Amino acid sequence: MDLALLYSGGKDSSLAALVLDRFYDVELVTAHFGITDDWQHAQQAADALGFPFDTHELDRTVAEEAVETMRVDGYPRNGIQRVHEHALESVSGRDVDAVADGSRRDDRVPSVSRAFAQSLEDRHGVDYLSPLAGFGRSAVDRLVAAELNVETGPSEQIDKADYEGELRALLAEEHGQSAVGEVFPEHEQTYVLGLAE
Amino acid sequence: MDLALLYSGGKDSSLAALVLDRFYDVELVTAHFGITDDWQHAQQAADALGFPFDTHELDRTVAEEAVETMRVDGYPRNGIQRVHEHALESVSGRDVDAVADGSRRDDRVPSVSRAFAQSLEDRHGVDYLSPLAGFGRSAVDRLVAAELNVETGPSEQIDKADYEGELRALLAEEHGQSAVGEVFPEHEQTYVLGLAE
Numbered sequence: 001m002d003l004a005l006l007y008s009g010g011k012d013s014s015l016a017a018l019v020l021d022r023f024y025d026v027e028l029v030t031a032h033f034g035i036t037d038d039w040q041h042a043q044q045a046a047d048a049l050g051f052p053f054d055t056h057e058l059d060r061t062v063a064e065e066a067v068e069t070m071r072v073d074g075y076p077r078n079g080i081q082r083v084h085e086h087a088l089e090s091v092s093g094r095d096v097d098a099v100a101d102g103s104r105r106d107d108r109v110p111s112v113s114r115a116f117a118q119s120l121e122d123r124h125g126v127d128y129l130s131p132l133a134g135f136g137r138s139a140v141d142r143l144v145a146a147e148l149n150v151e152t153g154p155s156e157q158i159d160k161a162d163y164e165g166e167l168r169a170l171l172a173e174e175h176g177q178s179a180v181g182e183v184f185p186e187h188e189q190t191y192v193l194g195l196a197e
Numbered sequence: 198m199d200l201a202l203l204y205s206g207g208k209d210s211s212l213a214a215l216v217l218d219r220f221y222d223v224e225l226v227t228a229h230f231g232i233t234d235d236w237q238h239a240q241q242a243a244d245a246l247g248f249p250f251d252t253h254e255l256d257r258t259v260a261e262e263a264v265e266t267m268r269v270d271g272y273p274r275n276g277i278q279r280v281h282e283h284a285l286e287s288v289s290g291r292d293v294d295a296v297a298d299g300s301r302r303d304d305r306v307p308s309v310s311r312a313f314a315q316s317l318e319d320r321h322g323v324d325y326l327s328p329l330a331g332f333g334r335s336a337v338d339r340l341v342a343a344e345l346n347v348e349t350g351p352s353e354q355i356d357k358a359d360y361e362g363e364l365r366a367l368l369a370e371e372h373g374q375s376a377v378g379e380v381f382p383e384h385e386q387t388y389v390l391g392l393a394e
Binding site for chain 2: 001018019021022023097098103105106114117118121127128129130131132133134135136138139142143146147
């Protein structure tokens with residue numbers, strides 16, 4: 001069965017790939033808006049893990065609306081959530097049996113409700129899987145330490161390909177660099193270099 | 198890392214074992230009240246899947262309270278939920294790094310809330326995993342068809358070792374066979390014979 005996993009090159013979506021690998025023909029798919037080339041970092045991580053990789057272009061108007069939402073809110077949560085739901089909708093249109101993401105039990109955002117998941121499945125005729133939905137923060141940390149070789153640092157220094165990079169770039173382009181600091185809190189990011197040795 | 202998975206011999210907990218197998222030293226543990234010998238069916242399924250197996254005895258007063266709750270309610274949901282929470286609490290006292298169950302995204306019961314999961318982890322110093330929490334009904338059905346050799350039939354004819362069998366027996370013992378039909382709706386059960394060929 002063919003499965004497209006939304007992939008950022010980070011530890012969560014990489015661990016999700018390892019969970020699903022036994023059951024599906026997993027393709028790692030980085031959804032992007034064509035704003036930056038950050039998807040290349042995800043491709044490197046996918047290569048290092050030995051999974052096939054593809055990109056999937058999203059609707060740029062969704063990014064623009066998300067950036068406006070985040071600027072008005074003063075925090076990124078609702079904008080990121082909107083982009084993630086759009087990405088799931090869009091990737092579900094691919095010729096696959098199932099789609100998946102790396103969302104975890106203890107994430108506040110993005111969160112995919114059971115109602116959204118069932119609606120996505122019904123409308124697109126795919127299965128939606130969030131293989132880490134039953135894994136807490138501590139379990140994920142231990143499994144990442146055991147399974148993956150990772151690099152950790154502040155968001156602006158780590159090469160990843162989640163939506164945040166492109167939304168930061170768009171925010172800076174439209175409202176100046178200072179707007180980025182007003183919306184995005186400092187936080188740690190993790191990039192996957194490969195499997196643990 | 199050692200993990201104890203609450204195991205009934207059914208398809209959900211068997212599939213959960215396959216998901217976790219890559220990451221943990223999984224032991225399949227059937228929690229029971231010493232009311233019936235149904236745990237032997239789970240042991241046969243565990244042997245067929247090639248996993249180590251153990252039983253874990255629960256507090257019989259919890260079964261008695263659950264049966265009273267179910268009889269008063271006229272349906273089994275709250276009683277089963279109470280027994281499942283007791284089983285997770287009790288199994289978390291074992292010498293393991295993690296505990297898990299086969300609860301699925303689309304199950305109404307048992308359901309383990311994030312708050313309960315985090316409390317269990319904090320109090321017992323274990324990770325709690327529900328590896329099928331992000332798998333919907335259709336995904337589980339397709340994966341079971343691909344991975345497992347199963348037998349399906351009405352609850353009273355299928356040899357399983359979930360709590361239902363013992364709670365039915367206790368209900369019949371205390372309130373007569375007619376009470377069982379008043380509490381438990383007819384539904385299909387599945388028993389695992391082994392891996393798919």
